[in-house]
Amino acid sequence: MVAQPQHDPSGPRVCLYDSHDGNEGHRLDYYALFARLLGAKRTGSWFTAALTRRPVLVGALEASMPRYVLLALARAALGRPTAGLLFRPLPVLDPDTPKLRLKRAMLRLLLRVPGVTTFTLLPFALEPRFAEVAKDWIWDPQLWDLHYPEPLAAHTQGGLAARIRAAAGTRRICCAIGRQDVSKGFDQFAQTYVARDDLHGEWLFAFGGGTTPEIAVEQAQFERAGGLAEPVFVDEVGLRDLYACADAVWCSYAPDYDQASGIFGRAVQLGVPVIVRRGTLIERHCLSGGLVHLTHDGNPANLPLGSIGRRQPPDTAAATARSQGAESVRRLMAALGLAP
Incomplete structure (x- = not known):
């Protein structure tokens, strides 16, 4: 039997272990x-995480799978609970390398x-094989973090929203949001607008976020x-501007980027229609949840x-x-041995 964690009421309840040095992405x-x-409370020390009496949550176990496994086994021997978040389960379900x-x-x-x-960060119902490598699932936090537990404050649109709306005029707006590269499907986003003159009278394509040299030609x-x-x-205000402007958000990513996505999750939370690649996990999520979306097969035509x-009506999405x-937090707390 796993011992219940002993908490100091004046201190942190959970030790959050992350062996990764960076803070990129949505970490x-x-x-x-x-x-x-x-x-x-976050720590980068394996020994601190191994020896603490508090339950341990490993925030990005792919950063070092061996460290996660050794940590979990060491703590299990002491009767202390450990949970880890697997961001990209598909590669280990269809492994093509010894690693x-x-x-x-x-x-x-x-x-x-x-x-x-x-x-995993998506339900087993979307991919039953997740149960081969994980005991449980939560919804990707970026599908719900804006609205839980407190409601989202109203957004006062800023200068970025004003510039995009002025450029669009009466046209609808399709936005690619955040850092742009091939993995996020920017090449397809750009090529679609370049190749489809028929769209220009009805749609403006716009993006906000840093770019990489690999997409310079397409840009x-x-x-x-x-x-x-x-x-x-683009800062948080600018990101909210992009979602507020968008009639559709581009989430048709590269075929090898098939995982939970913060850009997608925020669009869903805000009720904005999404464009997703055919056959992906997020397409399945759209279909199972009745979300407003458009499936893209990678061909601009x-x-x-x-x-x-x-x-979607804002209240419905919220x-x-x-x-x-609520469901995700309940599952995490149960695994960590925390009282509701």
Whole structure:
């Protein structure tokens, strides 16, 4: 039996372990959320995480799978609960290298260890094979963090929203949001607008976020075709501007980027229609949840943008987010041995 954690009421409830040195992507957003909801405090020390009496949550176990496995086994021997978040389960389900096969074997080993819970960030119903490498699942926090537990404050649109709306005029707006590269499907986003003159009278394509050198040619072509570019870091206000402007958000990512996505999650939370790649996990999520979306097969000629629906009512999207947040926190707390 796994011992219940002993908490200092004046201190953190959960030790959040992350062996990764960086804070790229949505890592800081996740950790701030877990600090707020679970009372988690972050450490990069394996020994601190191994020896603490508090339950341990491993925030990004892919950063070092061996360290996660050794940590979980060491703590299980002491009767202390450990949970880890698996961001990218698909590669270990279809391993094509010895390294990935080893990762799958390690995760399958942990399924048999009491007090250790590996979570995926999407339900097993979307991919039943997740249960081969994880004990449980939560909804990706960026599907619900804006609305749970407190409601989202109203957004006062800023200068970025004003510039995009002025450029669009009466046209609808399709936005690519955040850092742009090939993995996020920017090449397809740009090529679609360049190749489809028929879209220009009805739609403005716009993006906001930093770019990488690999997309320089596509970016230049995109701007020459009349696309609107804000190729700089966009802060939280700017991100909210992009979602507020958008009639559709581009989430048709590269085929090898098939995982939970913060850009997608925020669009869903705000009720904005999304464009997703055919056959992906997020397409399954859209279909199972009845979300407003358009499926893209990667061919610019086959994207019927005119058929995409309108935004979900904000209250509907918010209610779904709050429900998913409550379920996710309940699952995490149960695995960590925390009282509700």
